[in-house]
Amino acid sequence: MATISFRSLMLFSAVLRLFLIIYGEWQDTHMEVRYTDVDYLVFSDAASLMALGKSPYERSTYRYSPLIAFLLIPNALIHRTWGKILFSVSDLLVGYFIRTILKLRGVPENLCTYSVMAWLLNPFTFTIGTRGNCEPIVCAMVLWIIICLMNGNLLHAAFWYGLIVHLRIYPIIYAFPIILTLDQSHFQSGKKPILTDWISSKIQSTNGSGSIKVTDPCHIWVSLKSMFTRGRILFGLISAAVFFFCTGFFFYLYAWEFLHEALLYHLTRTDPRHNFSIYFYHIYLHYEHEFALSEKLISFLPQVMVQLVLIWRFAQDLPFCFFLQTLAFVAFNKVITAQYFVWFFCLLPLVLPWTNMKLKWEGWACILFWIGAQSHWLMWGYLLEFNGKHVFMQLWMASLLFLAANTYVMVTFILRHTSSPVFKQLEHGHSNISTKID
Numbered sequence: 496m497a498t499i500s501f502r503s504l505m506l507f508s509a510v511l512r513l514f515l516i517i518y519g520e521w522q523d524t525h526m527e528v529r530y531t532d533v534d535y536l537v538f539s540d541a542a543s544l545m546a547l548g549k550s551p552y553e554r555s556t557y558r559y560s561p562l563i564a565f566l567l568i569p570n571a572l573i574h575r576t577w578g579k580i581l582f583s584v585s586d587l588l589v590g591y592f593i594r595t596i597l598k599l600r601g602v603p604e605n606l607c608t609y610s611v612m613a614w615l616l617n618p619f620t621f622t623i624g625t626r627g628n629c630e631p632i633v634c635a636m637v638l639w640i641i642i643c644l645m646n647g648n649l650l651h652a653a654f655w656y657g658l659i660v661h662l663r664i665y666p667i668i669y670a671f672p673i674i675l676t677l678d679q680s681h682f683q684s685g686k687k688p689i690l691t692d693w694i695s696s697k698i699q700s701t702n703g704s705g706s707i708k709v710t711d712p713c714h715i716w717v718s719l720k721s722m723f724t725r726g727r728i729l730f731g732l733i734s735a736a737v738f739f740f741c742t743g744f745f746f747y748l749y750a751w752e753f754l755h756e757a758l759l760y761h762l763t764r765t766d767p768r769h770n771f772s773i774y775f776y777h778i779y780l781h782y783e784h785e786f787a788l789s790e791k792l793i794s795f796l797p798q799v800m801v802q803l804v805l806i807w808r809f810a811q812d813l814p815f816c817f818f819l820q821t822l823a824f825v826a827f828n829k830v831i832t833a834q835y836f837v838w839f840f841c842l843l844p845l846v847l848p849w850t851n852m853k854l855k856w857e858g859w860a861c862i863l864f865w866i867g868a869q870s871h872w873l874m875w876g877y878l879l880e881f882n883g884k885h886v887f888m889q890l891w892m893a894s895l896l897f898l899a900a901n902t903y904v905m906v907t908f909i910l911r912h913t914s915s916p917v918f919k920q921l922e923h924g925h926s927n928i929s930t931k932i933d
Contacts, residue, residue: 501594501608505587508615512583515625516576531579534834535627538578542567550749558756560662561745563629582624585631590615592638593844596814599645600917601692602848610844619836628834633663634841640669641814641845644676645917647687653730657737664758665838668802668820672810677726681918689919693848771831771872773898776891778829798827811916814845819905826901852911861904868893868900 519530541551541564551564643652809816821839872893
């Protein structure tokens with residue numbers, strides 16, 4: 496493939512997004528089917544209410560932090576496309592952050608550019624921001640936290656982590672791998688962490704580092720005793736302080752309405768509308784009956800179990816762990832919409848340089864199985880939504896197939912991944928104890 500400069504890729508991506516924003520305005524005006532996401536209309540209405548000094552929660556179905564509505568106040572004061580431009584700029588920023596992370600780890604320029612293309616030229620991603628969805632801002636913040644950690648800026652990482660969990664609660668799943676990464680052997684006061692570069696990780700894999708490692712029980716005990724390090728305590732205190740400050744401030748302004756709509760609603764949500772989740776059919780059948788709190792929370796059990804296994808195995812390989820966690824979280828969630836796919840798409844380019852998967856065979860198998868399962872679901876969804884066909888059972892079976900596709904993709908990436916801890920140890924000690932099995 497001919498060499499493509501990163502600057503040219505960014506310029507083309509910016510022009511493409513600008514074109515889609517302009518086209519979207521035309522389609523909204525001249526066609527029955529709108530280009531703009533319905534969530535954007537909700538954001539805009541909530542922002543207009545805030546501009547008038549009212550609560551954004553006076554707009555029904557606004558179930559986000561007031562910060563999002565605040566950022567879109569210029570929609571009411573300047574132009575209605577302000578938010579789309581802001582989200583699209585964040586989308587481009589994600590591409591820039593992806594390249595920054597890969598360059599910090601010594602990934603070659605061409606491989607960096609091709610990896611960034613997996614985000615910037617992905618139809619799911621370049622339409623999500625131009626249609627008016629806020630997820631690119633969240634994705635940019637997740638990547639910025641990784642950059643801060645890689646540069647040893649724990650205070651900055653903690654601040655942004657507390658803010659992002661307030662903004663969109665799902666990044667709480669990254670807490671454990673971050674805490675486990677903040678080990679004394681990686682982070683010491685006054686010393687910048689040393690990163691494992693791409694070349695050495697590939698050489699290490701070639702020399703047989705793919706052996707299975709079993710953690711020694713002594714290591715587990717030492718790890719438990721040394722959990723409360725200065726870095727971990729600072730990160731926990733600062734991120735918690737930011738989260739509770741933002742939450743407390745908006746609770747003071749908007750009371751229980753904010754707490755319910757922005758946070759509690761997402762923890763106990765029972766949505767009877769059809770979506771990609773395997774849980775939707777059960778919720779649909781029993782929606783007229785009041786769900787007990789235990790029933791609402793029981794669906795989190797598979798998520799929690801999978802998360803703990805992934806964290807235990809891959810925490811030191813931080814971007815890969817984030818990617819697997821997010822993919823698993825979305826696949827097993829009670830509600831899945833297309834915008835959630837962006838959460839792991841922004842992390843995919845960070846793991847591509849370390850995969851041994853060949854695009855010609857396994858790569859295309861993953862792509863076609865995932866897209867095929869999604870298209871199969873969309874066919875039944877169309878028959879239900881637009882033709883009024885009673886195809887709930889078929890749609891549920893399609894949801895099971897889509898879960899299988901997500902699981903297949905996750906397992907394939909695990910099997911073809913070259914393990915590469917982000918940080919090298921600054922000093923050798925008890926934390927190095929491990930048993931290697933060839």
